[in-house]
Amino acid sequence: MRLRDRVGLSARRQRQAVRVMQVLLVVFVGIGIGEGNTGVIVNACIALGVTFAPAALEREYDLPMDAGLTLWVCSAVFLHVLGTVGVPGLVESFYGEGSPLPFYDHVTHALSASVVAATGYTVVRAVEEHTDTVSLPPRFTFVFILMFVLAFGVLWEVVEFAVSGAATLVGGGSVLTQYGIEDTMLDLVFNTVGGVVAAVWGTAHLTDVASALTRRLDGARRRDAGE
Known part of the structure; x- marks a missing residue:
């Protein structure tokens, strides 16, 4: 049984939850413009674009990007932006020292990592179904997804460090911020948690998407072969 069936969310x-998040992201863009906060503006605009990606992929x-998968992706990007905006007038940000929710950053990392892991799982599963020359045992697939997430997480932390350092040098606001070695290590740990979640439950939620991607790969191969 899928998670959305367990919680009873139709x-x-x-879809309504996704629309609410999209509206709030537009509001966040306005808040960023009003405060002159480049980080909020850029993060909110990118997140808003990502929320429309599932519909574009389906179209x-x-x-088959159903409502549950769309909500999963949108929740990851929305919660990240919410963390940078906080609650205007009450909480400046849910990230960094002084946050009323100390583990907020790590929860968003775990959720984002689960989306990255889901992407890796879908591509690997599609390639395996597409060609007879690739056969991946379930245990190897599980390990591959974890390695994929860890590698992406390390790359992300390097990008955060580089962007934050560049912003410090030029004296401007940073789109991405790093909060120290301990925070980085905890982020990587929670990335792993997100990867494990996607690796364990990927079959139940992503099989349809992987099968559709396989059909597209098969179709492209037939066209190339002139069939």
Whole structure:
């Protein structure tokens, strides 16, 4: 049974939740403009674009991005931006020292990592189904997804460090911020947690998407072969 079936959240309610997050992201862009906060503006604009990506994938590539998957992706980017905005007038940010929710950063990392792991799982599963020359045992697939998430997490931390350092040098606001070695290590730990979640439950939620991607790969191969 899928998670959305367990919690009893209908597809209609899930789509409504996505629309609410999209509206709030537009509000966050306005808040960023009003405060002159480049980080909030950039993060909110990128997140808003990501929320429309599942519908675009379904429309352009016939990938079955149902309401549950869309909500999963949108929740990850929305909660990240909410962390940078906080609650105007009450909480400046949910990230960094002084946050009323000390583990907020790590929860968003785990959720984002689960989306990254889901992407890796979908591609690997599609390639495996597409060609007979690739056969990945379940245990190897599990390890691969974890390694994929860890590698992406390390790359992300390096990007955060570089962007934060560059912002310090030029004296401007940073789009991404790093809060020290301990925070980085905890982020990587929670990235692993997110990877494990996606690796364990990926089959139940992503099989349809992987199968659709496989059909597109098969179709492209037939066109290339002139069939």
